[in-house]
Amino acid sequence: MKSLLTKEVISYQNFDMLASDILSLASEILPNQTLYINSLNDFTQVTLKVQKNDLNIHLEEGTTIPVEDAICNLIDYRSDAPLIIENLQSTSGLEKVKQTINDINAVSYLGIPITMKNGTRFGTLCAASSEAYHYDNKSVILLQKLAKMFSYYLELENLAYRDSLTGIYNRQHLYRFFDESPYEHGVVLMVDLDNFKSINDTFGHDVGNQILQEFASKLESFTNQTKYGYPVRLGGDEFVVVLPMCDQTDQIEHNMSRLLNLLSHWTTPIGEIKLTASIGVVIFNDDYHPTIRTLLKKADDALYEAKKLGKNAYHLIK
Helix, strand or coil: CHHHHHHHHHHCCCCCHHHHHHHHHHHCCCCCCEEEEEEECCCEEEEEEEEECCCCCCCCCCCCEEEHHHHHHCCCCCCCCEEEEEEEHHHCHHHHHHHHHHHHCCCEEEEEEEEECCEEEEEEEEEEEECCCCCHHHHHHHHHHHHHHHHHHHHHHHHHHHHHHHHCCCCHHHHHHCCCCCCEEEEEEEEECCCHHHHHHHCCHHHHHHHHHHHHHCCCCHHHCCCCEEEEEECEEEEEEEEECCCCHHHHHHHHHHHHHHCCCCCCCCCCCCEEEEEEEEECCCCCCHHHHHHHHHHHHHHHHHHCCCCCCCCCCC
């Protein structure tokens, strides 16, 4: 089963072709090294594309390891500085990644950070050799330029699949990505703010937009505490949360209680207006795994029932 991170990245238009071109250009700079592109999130590192110039490096596309075991995780992405280790065998401080070094049979390593314009880490453009190697300054600078070119491509993809106001995924991403999801079970939530119209009517759309940004931030903080969950803005104050692998009754009850509490406290100034949320919940599994459009329709029906319960509530349709 492919990881969510892998599935998300390779859903980008022309990803495979561009990644191959980047590695081919990198091979002109370091012809005897194995070149590869890794992507990292808070949980895992995935090797997305490999060009094997050093056949003694044991690395395959799709290899997934815990992020704490990844050499690339040692990079300081905030400074955007490359990590250069010309002899892994004689370098101290690598105990946490020693097993990974042995597994891929690497002796030298170069990791060029690939970061987004807002500073978010995507991953690395890497070179590895089964022998000690001196990485000259010119080669490092050229690879940094390639990594920057690749980040420009990723930015364009984000413009297509991210909501411009909140920065979370948009409807296009959800429709394209969900139906290719490797996860066989979980829940889809339709989340809607109660009394949001009164915010716009009373304070205007600028404050309304601030509320929507805080709404998205809350949903992100909620899904960040799950392993695979992610939020989506459909439009207006209508948001969706996908929680793969979280369809057990006790998990649903716990998550919905936590989310409703999170969405009943706001830092954006809204005066005396009480702002809460209602949630419609629908389960998908081996026996019931329709398209995302069908799931959204059922989640919307469940949301309507939650509103009828008096708002600040959730309703589950199995």
